Amino acid sequence: MIAATFQLDYASASGVAHSAGFCLDVDLRLPEKxxxxxxxxxxxxxxxxLRCVAGLNRAPKGRLSVAxxxxxxxxxGIFLPTHKRPLGLVFQExxxxxxxxxxKNLEYGMKRSGNKAGEGFxxxxxxxxxxxxxxxxxxxxxxxxxxxxxxARALLxxxxxxxxxxxxxxxxxxxxxEILPYLEKLREELDIPMLYVSHAPDEVARLADHLVLLxxxxxxxxxxxxxxxxxxxxxxxxxxxxGVVLEATVAAHESDGLTRLEFPGGQLYVSCRDxxxxxxxxxxxxxxDVSLALAAHGDSSILNTLPATVQTIVATDTPGHxxxxxxxxxxxxxxxxxxxxxxxALGITPGLAVIAxxxxxxxxx
Amino acid sequence: MEASSLSAIWLTLKLxxxxxxxxxxxxxxxxxxxxxxxxxxRGVIGAVVALPLVLPPTVLGFYLxxxxxPHGPVGQLTHALGWGVLPFSFTGLVxxxxxxxxxxxxxxxxxxxxxxGERPLxxxxxxxxxxxxxxFSIALPLARPGFVTAAILGFAHTVGEFGxxxxxxxxxxxxxxxxxxxxxxxVEAMEYQEAHxxxxxxxxxxxxxxxxLYGRRQYKGWSR
Numbered sequence: 001m002i003a004a005t006f007q008l009d010y011a012s013a014s015g016v017a018h019s020a021g022f023c024l025d026v027d028l029r030l031p032e033k034x035x036x037x038x039x040x041x042x043x044x045x046x047x048x049x050l051r052c053v054a055g056l057n058r059a060p061k062g063r064l065s066v067a068x069x070x071x072x073x074x075x076x077g078i079f080l081p082t083h084k085r086p087l088g089l090v091f092q093e094x095x096x097x098x099x100x101x102x103x104k105n106l107e108y109g110m111k112r113s114g115n116k117a118g119e120g121f122x123x124x125x126x127x128x129x130x131x132x133x134x135x136x137x138x139x140x141x142x143x144x145x146x147x148x149x150x151x152a153r154a155l156l157x158x159x160x161x162x163x164x165x166x167x168x169x170x171x172x173x174x175x176x177x178e179i180l181p182y183l184e185k186l187r188e189e190l191d192i193p194m195l196y197v198s199h200a201p202d203e204v205a206r207l208a209d210h211l212v213l214l215x216x217x218x219x220x221x222x223x224x225x226x227x228x229x230x231x232x233x234x235x236x237x238x239x240x241x242x243g244v245v246l247e248a249t250v251a252a253h254e255s256d257g258l259t260r261l262e263f264p265g266g267q268l269y270v271s272c273r274d275x276x277x278x279x280x281x282x283x284x285x286x287x288x289d290v291s292l293a294l295a296a297h298g299d300s301s302i303l304n305t306l307p308a309t310v311q312t313i314v315a316t317d318t319p320g321h322x323x324x325x326x327x328x329x330x331x332x333x334x335x336x337x338x339x340x341x342x343x344x345a346l347g348i349t350p351g352l353a354v355i356a357x358x359x360x361x362x363x364x365x
Numbered sequence: 366m367e368a369s370s371l372s373a374i375w376l377t378l379k380l381x382x383x384x385x386x387x388x389x390x391x392x393x394x395x396x397x398x399x400x401x402x403x404x405x406x407r408g409v410i411g412a413v414v415a416l417p418l419v420l421p422p423t424v425l426g427f428y429l430x431x432x433x434x435p436h437g438p439v440g441q442l443t444h445a446l447g448w449g450v451l452p453f454s455f456t457g458l459v460x461x462x463x464x465x466x467x468x469x470x471x472x473x474x475x476x477x478x479x480x481x482g483e484r485p486l487x488x489x490x491x492x493x494x495x496x497x498x499x500x501f502s503i504a505l506p507l508a509r510p511g512f513v514t515a516a517i518l519g520f521a522h523t524v525g526e527f528g529x530x531x532x533x534x535x536x537x538x539x540x541x542x543x544x545x546x547x548x549x550x551x552v553e554a555m556e557y558q559e560a561h562x563x564x565x566x567x568x569x570x571x572x573x574x575x576x577x578l579y580g581r582r583q584y585k586g587w588s589r
Contacts, residue, residue: 056487082490083499089491095484099506108502109492157492 002030002066002161002193006052008059024048024059024217032067034209035187035194037225039201041237045217046197050165053195054089055082066161066193085161086113088154092166094146096138096153103134106153113157124152127189128182144175148182162194168203183207201241205229205284206364213238230333232325236317243286244334250275258303265328266306270361284362287323290336293355294346304358308334310350313343324348326356366562372539373547373563380455380543381523384462385470388519389512391463392470397500399471400478415468422465426532429461433533458534458541465529469518477511478504514578521574525567 009023024045030036038046051057053064055071058079064072071080096105106125110118125131128148138146147167154162167183168176180203187194187207198204204211204225211228213221213235220235221228230244248261248268258269261283268283275281296305308326311333316323322343326334334356338348348354399411417425432439433451440450451457481504489499505512527545534541536550544563551560 054491056490082487083493083495087491089488091484091488093484095488097485097488097503097507099509108489108494112493112498153492 001032002028002036003064004028004030004049004053005061005063006049006059007061008048008052008057022217024052026214026217026219028212028219028222030193030195030212030222031210032193033191035196035207036210036212037204037208038195038197038212038214039199039204039208040214041199043216044214046199046214047165048217049214050163050195050197053161054087054163055080055085069160083112086157086159088157088159088162090147090150090154090162090164090167093170094138094141094143094150096141096146096149098138100138101134102130102136102138102141102149105138105149106134106156109153109157115156115158118156120156120158124155127155127185128152142175143171144179147171147179151182151186160192162190162192164194164196166197166199168200169198180206201243202284202362202364205243205245205362206282227333230325230335232312232314232323232335239287239316239318239323242323242335242337243284243289245282245284246332247280247282250277250279250281252277263332264330265332268358268361269303270363272363282364284364285334285358286360286362287335287337289359289361290326290334291357291359292324292326292336292338292342292346292348293357296355300357302357302359304361306334306356306358308354308356310348310352310354312350313348326354328356367559369538369542370547370551370559370563373542373544374566376455376539376542377524377544380458380462381520383459384466384523385516385520387459387463388466388470389516392467392474392515392519395467396471396474397478397504400475414471417465418468422526422528423532425465426461426529429457429464429529430533433457433460452533453535453537453541455534455540458530458543461529461533462523462526465526466519466522469522470515473511473514473518474508475511477508477514480511481507510581513581517574517578521571524570 005027007025022043022045026049038049040046048057052059052062060074062072062074064070070078071085072078096102097108100108106121110116110121125134128151130145130148130152133141133145133149138149141149151167168179171179184207196207208225211221211223211225212219213228215235215237221231226245226247229242234242246263248263250259250272251262251267252260253273254260257271257273259272259275261268261270261281270283306328308328311325311327313322313324316337320340321337322340324336324338324343326336328334336356395410395414399407430452431437433443434440435444435450443449443451451460485503485507486499489503494502525545527549530541530543530546536542536546544567548560548563551557551563
């Protein structure tokens with residue numbers, strides 16, 4: 001487990017771009033496996049939290065332990081400086097040393113972390129597809145290539161914790177699409193925990209296993225990704241990005257061009273011919289793409305209909321709209337954003353059996 | 366060219382090389398500290414370092430003379446240690462020149478360090494480099510253009526000094542009689558031909574130095 005407790009106000013955080021009065025106050029228990037996304041809007045303190053974990057900022061009342069190792073415990077006067085923490089760090093912008101070749105950049109951390117033999121060198125550069133770049137200078141690389149080198153450089157120090165501070169934020173959409181598959185591969189092959197700071201819901205939905213939502217320096221939710229995204233009680237600030245994530249298996253490519261995905265709560269028809277049968281993929285269903293009907297009729301063009309039971313209904317901060325949380329037969333939760341008028345007209349209340357109509361499904365490889 | 370002129374050129378080059386080397390050693394930690402610190406002494410130290418930029422060299426020379434002279438605290442110390450007194454010696458000239466040219470070396474290096482920013486050093490720390498290690502392996506190489514500028518300016522400025530030399534070193538052939546003083550001597554003695562040779566040489570030298578400096582600016586990128 002990673003246990004992190006930090007209290008830090010603006011005055012003591014050098015190099016942090018926050019207005020006066022900002023204060024980080026978190027107490028987190030994070031899993032030791034998988035990707036934990038620190039999600040929040042700008043100014044929510046997610047980067048400051050990451051810098052505290054890295055030891056780049058020192059919270060006066062901080063405690064941090066990773067597995068059984070204590071990295072910081074101010075009560076006992078313990079604070080490991082960054083260079084003594086076995087972590088890997090990837091920043092938002094390309095941070096390769098411009099005076100060193102790609103290979104020398106990779107070797108910089110290897111040499112200093114006792115990995116002189118280059119353990120994992122071939123695996124890392126192949127995982128990130130940077131073998132052809134080794135002798136190049138960072139100057140000549142694209143933004144996506146630089147970030148891949150930066151990730152490999154961090155991995156080659158054999159870290160026990162990998163930290164990523166919005167590694168895709170400075171890239172354009174095309175570059176993002178180019179690098180995301182590498183990060184997904186990394187998630188599958190990595191056996192150390194990763195903290196991933198992001199303000200992009202899509203990246204979080206694709207990569208994260210665990211989700212921490214931050215607002216004004218406070219943790220507003222922390223838990224497994226899918227369960228946390230399906231919560232109906234998240235603060236209004238996150239309503240814009242709300243939507244659940246499902247993990248499904250490619251079951252069949254049907255003759256009319258559609259592909260059938262199966263998940264424990266039902267099945268969905270989507271368009272993805274290129275995925276082999278049996279492969280697992282994540283899909284995201286936005287709250288405003290789910291509508292409700294009382295009965296299944298065949299007179300709608302909406303193909304994906306899932307029988308569900310209404311769990312709770314809460315108000316949203318959009319006038320006239322409510323958020324309904326639905327449970328599918330296996331307990332999988334969906335969120336639907338509907339108007340209060342429709343809710344009243346259909347008499348939708350908790351406990352009612354309804355049909356959830358899913359208008360669109362976003363697929364992540 | 367007269368032997369005394371040749372000897373003055375040789376002495377000047379020796380002085381400027383030694384002073385430049387010392388300045389890089391002394392100026393680098395000062396520049397690093399000025400570029401990183403948030404201490405309230407930053408302004409004070411920065412101003413002290415910059416003083417020779419505005420002070421008449423005679424003022425600087427005057428106080429150094431008092432300090433290092435037989436009755437000054439530094440002079441008494443050096444005398445007690447058996448080193449004699451420093452004014453009117455080559456060593457005294459070197460020390461005075463280091464003070465005189467300090468801002469020309471500190472400021473380019475400081476600017477170069479500031480331009481690097483925190484990020485590369487944070488990255489180095491995340492790759493297990495200690496602060497010393499990061500300084501030598503990242504900060505120094507990245508600040509290289511600043512060091513080249515600093516060395517050129519420090520060298521050229523030391524070659525060109527006159528007032529401080531007169532105050533502290535006098536005019537002792539082979540010991541403290543540097544080029545600028547020698548030109549003055551020639552002019553005083555109406556030896557315009559000899560003065561011309563040296564003076565024109567200085568003009569060409571100075572031009573070449575500035576050409577090297579400004580010509581370099583157009584070259585961007587990292588040579589390895």
